[in-house]
């Protein structure tokens with residue numbers, strides 16, 4: 001039986017607090033999920049949510065899916081009605097999707113207290129709705145809401161819900177951990193007990209796990225290990241409350257750990273791109289530390305890790321990052337050893353392997369500076385300048401020598417605050433004095449430097465101060481507080497670099513970061 005990867009980013013994922021997709025967003029997310037190779041895309045609840053109705057209407061002409069089947073989601077008919085006459089069920093057919101997912105009550109307490117109907121009528125609601133939709137030519141999935149809680153409370157009744165749905169023609173019965181309270185061992189036990197009790201083939205079952213115990217991915221994998229062959233999840237784990245099973249981690253675990261080829265060839269490598277693109281559309285900052293897809297998923301800080309990675313990257317990576325479209329990165333911090341510095345330098349195109357003394361000097365310097373509040377982790381450009389200054393053949397060309405700088409901040413009578421900076425520098429043998437105004441002292445200093453250097457370095461015009469971050473670091477060991485400044489510079493062609501400066505005085509800290517930014521940028525230009 002074919003393994004089914006079923007995505008519900010556009011339905012359950014849209015139930016996450018703060019997410020609100022437009023129809024255009026939903027179409028774009030569906031295209032991305034298709035590129036990732038999922039087999040099913042649950043697009044929303046037509047008839048209940050107007051945007052979802054519109055999504056399915058536009059999908060008919062605007063979506064060309066290569067891998068996925070579009071699924072409309074809804075509920076069984078209401079109690080004591082006829083499925084064919086239920087407007088909500090009609091809405092599902094009007095979406096004109098090849099497949100429909102029905103949420104059905106699988107916990108007797110919900111039947112009696114939320115639906116306020118009888119055990120028997122709930123089974124009839126499921127049976128009638130499934131047979132009606134199957135007769136209309138639809139593939140039907142039944143999501144058994146609160147399956148696990150219901151199975152604990154009254155296993156015989158919950159098992160009869162599963163039997164009713166499958167007997168009515170449902171393609172899969174999906175075991176939902178709706179409240180997300182299960183642990184993997186409990187999932188395994190329930191599935192084993194259910195299959196023993198009613199003799200259902202586990203391949204006919206699916207798994208839908210909410211993440212309230214932070215076990216959604218683990219619970220999904222446990223279900224697969226118990227024989228389930230349909231998994232549901234959402235991009236980046238978006239979903240109601242803490243979310244859903246992250247479909248990227250689920251699929252990667254299935255392919256790379258259990259050896260199940262659940263995606264078409266070449267699709268797993270799309271993971272990072274698709275994950276980040278969907279985060280962008282959802283307007284949620286990508287989770288740097290997300291397993292597999294996060295920017296830090298293969299980032300190594302500890303010196304000992306780097307020393308083994310130098311021998312073989314797989315000694316400290318559980319898989320090769322490239323298989324999910326990610327990259328390994330070495331972070332340079334106070335925890336770096338010589339191997340970290342060597343590997344990071346290699347990443348930047350600088351070979352320190354043949355310069356053991358320079359390598360030791362850079363390692364010691366990084367440790368010293370980090371102890372004083374510097375941070376090179378996010379400031380590759382400053383790190384590169386530090387390495388280059390230790391390599392005779394690669395030493396950075398300093399574009400100017402400083403004689404002095406001065407910054408004034410003027411609060412005028414009308415409330416305007418203006419900053420003015422003057423720099424006195426030597427550029428290619430010439431003494432230059434330049435003054436400029438800015439909306440703050442750092443902006444004024446940056447402008448004054450550009451005025452002073454502009455005639456000799458016209459390429460400076462392309463550089464732009466893109467971001468500026470300040471952090472006050474509390475003093476320790478009897479030292480005063482220092483200020484750390486990170487400056488991000490854009491090169492006007494979509495690229496950029498980050499530099500760092502540290503000093504008790506914020507202007508001086510900024511000056512260091514600015515000078516590094518210009519030195520690095522001009523060196524590259």
Ligand SMILES: CC(=O)SCCNC(=O)CCNC(=O)[C@H](O)C(C)(C)COP(=O)(O)OP(=O)(O)OC[C@H]1O[C@@H](n2cnc3c(N)ncnc32)[C@H](O)[C@@H]1OP(=O)(O)O
Pocket residue numbers: 045047048049075076077078079103104105114115116145178240
């Ligand atoms: C576990 C999940 O996440 S399932 C997905 C849930 N998603 C959503 O709820 C998002 C979309 N929902 C909606 O737009 C609305 O809730 C609607 C259109 C579905 C229903 O809206 P309303 O008719 O105003 O009802 P309301 O939301 O207050 O209550 C739901 C009704 O559906 C009934 N119901 C709940 N589950 C089911 C079910 N599985 N089968 C049939 N009826 C159900 C409830 O008993 C309640 O009926 P009542 O009005 O007679 O009390």
Ligand SMILES: CC(=O)C(=O)O
Pocket residue numbers: 012103143144145146176177178179208210
């Ligand atoms: C269907 C669903 O989203 C749930 O039971 O959690």
